[in-house]
Amino acid sequence: MAALRLAPSALAGGAALVLVGGVVTIAAVGLVSAAGSLPAVPWAYVRGILAFTVLQASLSTAISLVLGASLALALARRPAFPGRGAVLALLDLAFVLPPVVVIFGVVAVYGNAGYVRDISDAVGLSTGRWLYGLPGILIGHAVFNAPFCARVFLAALEAVPGEHFRLAEQLGMKPGAIFRLIDRPLLLREAPGAGGLVFLLCFTSFPIVLALGGGPGAATLEVAIFEAIMSEADFGRAAVLASVQILCCLALVGVAATLERRPAEGGEGGWRQPRPDRAAALPRAIDTIAGLAGLAVVAIPVAAVAVSGVPALPRLLDREVLDAAVTSAVIALPAALLASVLALSLAAFSRHLKLNRLAPRWALLPRLAAFAILLVPPIALAAGLFVAARAVTNPFALGAPLIVLVNGLIALPFVLRRVEPPMMLAGERWGRLADGLGIGGLARLRIVDAPLVRAPLAAGFATALALSFGDLGVAAFFGSGRLVTLPVLLYQRLGSYRLDEAAAIALLIGVVTFAAFLLARRLGGGLYADRL
Amino acid sequence: MTQPDSPRPHYARRSVVTAVTAALALGALAAGPAAAQDKPxxxxxxxxxxxxxxxxxxxxxxxxxxxxxxxxxxxxxxxxxxxxxxxxxxxxxxxxxxxxxxxxxxxxxxxxxxxxxxxxxxxxxxxxxxxxxxxxxxxxxxGWFAFVYNDKKLTNPPKSLAELVDGEGGPTLLIQDPRTSTPGLGLLLWLQEVYGDKSGEAWAKLKPKIVTVTKGWSEAYGMFIEGEADMVLSYQSSPAYHVIAESQEGFHAAIFPEGHYVxxxxxxxxxxxxxxxxxxxxxxxxxxxxxxxxxxxxxxxxxxxxxxxxxPPAFAALPKPAKSFLLDPKVVQENRRAWIDAWLAAYGG
The missing domain is CATH 3.40.190.10 (Periplasmic binding protein-like II)
Incomplete structure (x- = not known):
């Protein structure tokens, strides 16, 4: 009886696990089988890419941390000023924008036909061509990672009890001392976690580096995998590069895990105390610089998307754009649905294993499956599946379903992170009661779990939707000229220097993503869960 | 036994069902075959x-x-x-x-x-x-691969491949990636023919002048027209386009005495x-x-x-290279990978 009642979650979870594991295995086998003999790997080239990847990821992380911390301090010193809400919204917006949209913003401002060039030409200064390469990559990464860091730091700074500042004021502490004694420890506490995440994101960065890198001199491993497959059809090299990337990421995750420190639960003060350093000269000067840097790196590129997008909107009625919008929706909706169903099944399975004391040790398995997906480069996953599909049928007939599958899998860890804790909570609180009442299966999901899980699930769905809607790599791979999504179209228009036409598309993607993000937040979800 | 029926779960379930149906329908739409063609x-x-x-x-x-x-x-x-x-x-x-x-x-x-x-x-x-x-x-x-320039922008073009390679602070260049582009591969082979074992050094000297390496010819030529660089890797016949289609006489291919790759x-x-x-x-x-x-x-x-x-007469008026290179397809096939990897190492490093 008990076994029968418990079957659905185990069945669904087992199926999800088999699907996830199966797809990853098929992709790996596909890639390796297509490789044939052991590939000749130009290690000098791999070393070069690795060195560049580490360089740009380190610099990107440093810039994001410093700029993020400066912005957070500036905002923390000024708890109320007109437009503060707008600044916070802008920071939120920036870090959920898909990379393709960020690319557009950066090119529109700093590119060769961009605002900066227009201004410098008008003034008679020749800036030359400087964006493509390391500078473009760093700016592109800072656009969304600096706001992410700023939000993390600001949350920590705002949690400082008012008592601390009252005490600081009574002791007559100078701004320098306040920074050293109150702010710095907090920033240092948060930096490893936020920095580790940013480093990982920049290390595996794909569209930004592809579009703003400007050639083979600037490539990440992810880009090199893409090149190996798309330019040379060299699966062996792709498999080797993917392995190198997976190993590097594993090492990074290990290092980040040892560095991360959980904040002690401190009592939050009952009142807000204005910071005594809000009006001092030095902090003011630093804050002004931070504000200007934030304006240049984050606000103007993001605003450029809206500013150049709106006038171009009438041209959105272009048949090509409408087709691409439909294609994007057709891919993103089922992908988000797939990710949600898989996450729900895996979470239910994990709970089943843990709470019913069947195999608590194995309860980690679903989470590990999701983690494994995070490590696999999407392009390698796509390529492996492509090869496997090729053996059976025409892979292009399977283009759309394969894009949905890969995007759904890529989004799975993000949804699982949201869904698993409330599922476990629901089980811990009401599991026995539900068992006693004989509520099982879908009824249990509806009656017992839904109240706790509905909001995080919706938020997860929105996150998955935004991810799939902004995807460039997977769609570019499988679509190969026939299935054109909005990000692919945007990338094409950017490539042919039709900035005005790209503007409206960027705006459209940005609006949809932001709407999904707002929905996610409205429906309740942690802020940081939106990125990784 | 009657169950209390709260509208919420029903609504939620219906919306999920709707979403699934819509998603599947849309998916079928995308995967469906294109409109039937009666002609082959x-x-x-x-x-x-x-x-x-x-x-x-x-x-x-x-x-x-x-x-x-x-x-x-x-x-x-x-x-x-x-x-x-x-x-x-x-x-x-x-x-x-x-x-x-x-x-x-x-x-x-x-x-x-x-x-x-x-x-x-x-x-x-x-x-x-x-x-x-x-x-x-x-x-x-x-055609012959050649570097094309606009004489209004570049008044003193290099007169030989050696001058292009060795010239300090010489003209800025747009080239294509030899992995993706046939002109890009052509340039690689061209330098290989002229410089042989020393082509790595030649690339090292060229590198600072190269503005960017594009995936294909069109992108590079588009950027050249936009004024992104002084010279673009294209063809000896490219200036004919500017003469015939645009009535512009200012575009030329630099002809090098070392020879051009065909x-x-x-x-x-x-x-x-x-x-x-x-x-x-x-x-x-x-x-x-x-x-x-x-x-x-x-x-x-x-x-x-x-x-x-x-x-067209504009073609006859084009200056032609005195010497041509063309490697045997077999030789290229055997060496392409190694040459490209050497290029990647020299260029990416």
Whole structure:
């Protein structure tokens, strides 16, 4: 009886696990089988890419941390000023924008036909061509990672009890001392976690580096995998590069895990105390610089998307754009649905294993499956599946379903992170009661779990939707000229220097993503869960 | 037993059902077959510049469709290198009947892939600078790789390859990636021919002058027109475009006494073609006047089967290289990977 009642979650979870594991295995086998003999790997080239990847990821992380911390301090010193809400919204917006949209913003401002060039030409200064390469990559990464860091730091700074500042004021502490004694420890506490995440994101960065890198001199491993497959059809090299990337990421995750420190639960003060350093000269000067840097790196590129997008909107009625919008929706909706169903099944399975004391040790398995997906480069996953599909049928007939599958899998860890804790909570609180009442299966999901899980699930769905809607790599791979999504179209228009036409598309993607993000937040979800 | 019926779960469930239905319906829509075609379709893979607004593709499609009773569909990739990679990726599942836009440098590798079928045509009246023996590929045009500049922007162009390579702070350059682009590969082979073992050093000297490395020819040429660099890797015949289409005399190809590498662009029929007869018809059409006459003022190259007398006068006025290089396809096939990897190491490092 008990076994029968418990079957659905185990069945669904087992199926999800088999699907996830199966797809990853098929992709790996596909890639390796297509490789044939052991590939000749130009290690000098791999070393070069690795060195560049580490360089740009380190610099990107440093810039994001410093700029993020400066912005957070500036905002923390000024708890109320007109437009503060707008600044916070802008920071939120920036870090959920898909990379393709960020690319557009950066090119529109700093590119060769961009605002900066227009201004410098008008003034008679020749800036030359400087964006493509390391500078473009760093700016592109800072656009969304600096706001992410700023939000993390600001949350920590705002949690400082008012008592601390009252005490600081009574002791007559100078701004320098306040920074050293109150702010710095907090920033240092948060930096490893936020920095580790940013480093990982920049290390595996794909569209930004592809579009703003400007050639083979600037490539990440992810880009090199893409090149190996798309330019040379060299699966062996792709498999080797993917392995190198997976190993590097594993090492990074290990290092980040040892560095991360959980904040002690401190009592939050009952009142807000204005910071005594809000009006001092030095902090003011630093804050002004931070504000200007934030304006240049984050606000103007993001605003450029809206500013150049709106006038171009009438041209959105272009048949090509409408087709691409439909294609994007057709891919993103089922992908988000797939990710949600898989996450729900895996979470239910994990709970089943843990709470019913069947195999608590194995309860980690679903989470590990999701983690494994995070490590696999999407392009390698796509390529492996492509090869496997090729053996059976025409892979292009399977283009759309394969894009949905890969995007759904890529989004799975993000949804699982949201869904698993409330599922476990629901089980811990009401599991026995539900068992006693004989509520099982879908009824249990509806009656017992839904109240706790509905909001995080919706938020997860929105996150998955935004991810799939902004995807460039997977769609570019499988679509190969026939299935054109909005990000692919945007990338094409950017490539042919039709900035005005790209503007409206960027705006459209940005609006949809932001709407999904707002929905996610409205429906309740942690802020940081939106990125990784 | 009646259950209390709160509207919420029902609403939630219905919306999930709606979402699933909508998603599946939309998915089916996307995956569904394209509208039925009553005419046979010939799918030709080519590089993006060929069927573009300014390329010869439109004219050729029109002329071929007038006599074949079929629909010609162009499917594009960035450039010749990407075309070959794409075909290898797709393997036997490819939709392509014909691949147009490889060159002799890629021919060896393309042939070895086993994805191409013999064309079965004995070409006559070819006007290319070499004797044609391939039974798999047929040439459709040819030219010399050259760096093109605008004399209003670059008043003192390099007079030799050595000057281009060695010149300190010399003109800025736009080139293409040898992995994806046939001109990019051409430049690699050109330097290989001229510099041999020392080509790595030559690349190291060129590197600071190179503004960017693009995936395909069109992107680089577009950037050159936008004024992004002083010179672009293109063809000796490219200035003819500016003379004929734009009445601009200021564009020139720098002719180097060391010699220029020759490109012969080719097309071949895929083994996987559903329409081998139609594909063969296209190949025959390709070396006939209907196709060839669209080449000089469409692709801005020398046609592969059209007497010189039929070329526009602007072509005759172009200065020609005194010396030409063209490596045997086999030699390129054997060394391409190693040379490209050496280039990557020199360029990426």
């Amino acid at each position: 379709v010939l799918t030709v893979y080519t590089y993006d510049g060929f069927p573009s607004k300014y390329g010869p593709g439109g004219t050729i499609k029109e002329r071929f469709e007038a006599e074949c009773g079929c629909t010609l569909e162009w499917v594009t990739a960035d450039d010749g290198g990407t075309l070959l990679a794409r075909l290898k990726l797709e393997g036997d599942a490819t939709q392509a009947d014909v691949v147009l836009g490889l060159d002799t440098n890629l021919m060896g590798e393309a042939e070895a892939s086993g994805l191409f079928a013999a064309h079965g045509i004995t070409p006559t009246g070819l006007t290319i600078p070499v004797e044609w023996t391939s039974e798999t590929f047929l040439p459709f045009d040819w 490109q012969i662009e080719v097309a071949g029929i895929t083994k996987a073609s559903d329409n081998p007869e139609l594909a063969k018809k296209f190949m025959a059409f390709m070396i006939s006047d209907g196709f060839q006459s669209a080449i000089p003022t469409g692709n801005w190259m020398y046609p592969a089967a059209l007497p010189e007398s039929e070329l």
